[in-house]
Amino acid sequence: MAFLEINNVAIRGISASVPPQQVENRDIYQQSWGDVEDFMGTTGIERHRNSTKDICSSDLCVSAAEVLIEKLGWEKDSIGAVVFVTQTPDYLEPATSCIIQNRLGLSIDCMTLDISLGCSGWVHAFSVLSALMQNGSIKRGLLLAGDTPSKNCSVNDKSTYPLFGDAGTATALEYDETASKVTFLLNTDGEGYKVIIIPEGGYRNQVTPDSLIEKEHGDGIVSSGVHVSMDGMSVFSFAISKAPKSIKGIVEKAGVDLEKLDYILLHQANLFMNEKIRKKLKLTPEQVPYSLKDYGNTSCASIPLTMVTECKEKLESSKLTNVGCGFGIGLSWGSVLFETDHIVVPDLIELS
Amino acid sequence: MEIKDFIANFAAQFDDTEESVFTAETKFRELDEWSSLLALSIIAMVDEEYDVQLKGEEMRATKTIQELFDLVASKVG
Numbered sequence: 441m442a443f444l445e446i447n448n449v450a451i452r453g454i455s456a457s458v459p460p461q462q463v464e465n466r467d468i469y470q471q472s473w474g475d476v477e478d479f480m481g482t483t484g485i486e487r488h489r490n491s492t493k494d495i496c497s498s499d500l501c502v503s504a505a506e507v508l509i510e511k512l513g514w515e516k517d518s519i520g521a522v523v524f525v526t527q528t529p530d531y532l533e534p535a536t537s538c539i540i541q542n543r544l545g546l547s548i549d550c551m552t553l554d555i556s557l558g559c560s561g562w563v564h565a566f567s568v569l570s571a572l573m574q575n576g577s578i579k580r581g582l583l584l585a586g587d588t589p590s591k592n593c594s595v596n597d598k599s600t601y602p603l604f605g606d607a608g609t610a611t612a613l614e615y616d617e618t619a620s621k622v623t624f625l626l627n628t629d630g631e632g633y634k635v636i637i638i639p640e641g642g643y644r645n646q647v648t649p650d651s652l653i654e655k656e657h658g659d660g661i662v663s664s665g666v667h668v669s670m671d672g673m674s675v676f677s678f679a680i681s682k683a684p685k686s687i688k689g690i691v692e693k694a695g696v697d698l699e700k701l702d703y704i705l706l707h708q709a710n711l712f713m714n715e716k717i718r719k720k721l722k723l724t725p726e727q728v729p730y731s732l733k734d735y736g737n738t739s740c741a742s743i744p745l746t747m748v749t750e751c752k753e754k755l756e757s758s759k760l761t762n763v764g765c766g767f768g769i770g771l772s773w774g775s776v777l778f779e780t781d782h783i784v785v786p787d788l789i790e791l792s
Numbered sequence: 793m794e795i796k797d798f799i800a801n802f803a804a805q806f807d808d809t810e811e812s813v814f815t816a817e818t819k820f821r822e823l824d825e826w827s828s829l830l831a832l833s834i835i836a837m838v839d840e841e842y843d844v845q846l847k848g849e850e851m852r853a854t855k856t857i858q859e860l861f862d863l864v865a866s867k868v869g
Contacts (some may be wrong), residue, residue, distance in 0.1 A: 491798050635848075672828075673848030677835045681845045712829065716836055 442626035442774075443693060449570040450619035453784030454755070455508040456609040456748040457500045458735065459491040460790050463590075465602045473598045473660050484711025488605030490590040497526045497586035498536050498559070500608020500741075500791060502543050503638030505582055507786045508610045509544070517547040520578035525555040525740050527769070528588045540584065551578075551736075558636070559707045559768025560626075561585055561740025562611075563776045564762075567624040569613055573656070576615045583611040587739035591639055594663035596653065600670055603710065605736030609744035623777040625690040632771035635674045640665030655702035675768065677711050683707075683767045684720045690763060690775040699728060702760040703751060707767055708742035710734035752785045793842065793868060798861045801841050805833040816858040838864055 464487050469476040480486065491500075501524065509516070513748060522544075524537040537552035552574075555565050563584040569581045575764065586608030593601040640651040651665040691698055698704075704727050707716050711732060718728045729750035731742070738745050743764045747755060754760060759781045767773035795816055803814040809825045820826060835851065838844050844867045854860040 478827060478829060482832070671848040673831060673846075673851055674836060676832050677839065677845050677847065677851075680836055681839050712832060720840075 442624070443572065444567055444626070445625040446567070446570045446574050446622045446624070448576065448615055448617050448619055449573050449622060450614055450616040451506050451778065451780050451783055452612040452614050453512050453786075454605055454609065454611050454744050454747050455504040455789065456741065456745045457504040457789035457791050458489045458605075458607045459495045459500065459519035460792065461490045461492060462487055469598070469602060470595065471638050479598075479602065481711045482710060484601060484730070484733055485603060485736045486733050488590070489607065491588045491606045493554060495588070495606075495791060496530050497528045497541075497588050497606075497608055498524070498530050498540055500588075501586040501610060501635065502540060502583040502607065502608075502720040503789055503791050504586075504608050505544055505584060505610040507789055508612055508784065510614055511784050511786050514580060514612070516545050517549075518784070519546050519580045519582060519789035520550055521568040521581040522546065522550060522552045522571060522584060523555060523565045523581070524552070524584045524586075525557055525576065526587050527556060527558045527739060528586070528591060529554060539582075557770065557772055558587065558739045558743070559709070560766035560770065560772040560774050561626065562609075562743045563764055563774040564626060565740070566611070566622075566776055567626060567629045567774070570622055571686055573613060573615055579615045581613045583613060585609050585611070585740040585744060586708075587741055589668065589739050592668040594667040596654065596662035597667065599672055600668055603737050605738050606677070607735060607738040607741035607745045609741045609748070611744055618733045620779045623690060623694050624729070624774060625686055626774035627686065627726050627772070629771045632674065634671075635771060636668065636769040638666060638668050663754045675709070678771055679709060680716045680720070682773050683717045683765050686767070686773055686775045687721060687763055687765050694777050696761065696777065698723065700761065701763055702754070703762040704728050705743045705746055705762060705764045707765065708735070708746060709739055710737065713714050742766075748785055748788055752787075755780055755783050755785050757782065793865055795858070795861050798864070799857055801837050802834065802857055802860075805830060805837055814857065816861070818857050819855050821855065834860075835869065842868055843860060844868060
């Protein structure tokens with residue numbers, strides 16, 4: 441079982457960056473698909489940020505990282521590892537984290553790694569970086585979680601385009617022998633790999649001229665093979681079953697009471713789904729903050745983005761016990777139980 | 793599991809449709825109140841009451857409450 445307990449690693453700060461272009465779902469929905477109220481009632485997503493052609497996930501993460509490094513007062517050459525998690529890298533190859541090492545001006549003694557995950561990505565990448573750092577050889581590390589899912593959506597697909605938003609985040613980790621334990625519970629069920637998929641453009645189904653032709657799929661969905669397709673009902677069924685079990689599993693193993701947690705930070709999928717998860721666990725609304733109203737589903741960035749936009753003051757001024765739970769594409773899901781103690785949280789950055 | 797209870801659980805997800813409307817043979821997609829949100833509510837009810845995780849394609853293939861009941865019954869632990 442992927443139940444991990446990691447000592448000696450503390451979160452020092454979290455930052456997030458979004459592109460300036462805001463898309464209002466009321467506008468696009470009424471233009472293309474009619475009555476928006478059902479959509480709003482289900483998803484709770486009023487608007488989201490879209491990247492223009494010249495903004496990539498890496499740009500958003502680099503801007504978040506630069507501000508965070510400066511606020512922390514970290515020397516660039518003190519950073520020994522960068523883990524970048526995304527579904528939208530700069531290139532098919534090389535790994536984007538190599539490019540980020542150079543752009544941030546980090547030492548060549550820094551190791552870098554790309555991880556390909558979406559909604560569960562922040563939790564999984566956090567486990568990888570903290571595991572690398574726990575013995576103290578690497579003193580400081582950056583966990584960069586960012587995605588531009590809007591670039592993969594057909595604008596004529598009502599099951600994806602209104603839901604997804606773009607964001608990039610940076611989480612700063614430091615080796616600290618007095619840090620409280622970080623606990624992870626990680627799961628995978630690849631039987632559901634087609635539930636959220638871009639079917640063409642990889643190496644299983646390489647791009648052909650046909651890949652670019654948009655086809656009618658019914659239910660307000662017109663998309664091509666290089667667009668993301670999502671079976672929302674299957675995602676919903678999976679998430680309301682697995683996310684509560686994962687959160688219950690981690691608090692039981694760690695011997696912590698759910699009601700004593702300050703924040704349970706859920707991946708921002710949609711309001712109806714997240715509220716089902718919250719109510720199943722009998723959590724209070726105060727424990728479960730949402731950023732999805734203004735930013736939509738921002739894939740692997742959703743948990744740290746929510747911390748920046750909804751929890752900044754408490755994160756900066758107090759010591760908190762939190763659970764983060766990511767669930768989705770893969771299918772992959774996981775929870776992390778972690779403390780934050782007066783961490784640095786710069787204001788949300790809007791990339792110009 | 794009993795079809796009678798399943799129909800009652802199914803009907804409980806609806807706000808405006810009378811409970812007397814629902815029978816095993818009801819073609820639920822033809823009801824005025826049917827919506828994508830109700831489909832999600834039914835999936836959530838099946839998860840909560842029967843601990844069964846339905847896939848989208850399985851759900852979409854059912855037409856009557858009896859068919860959905862048979863599907864859930866086939867998946868109960």
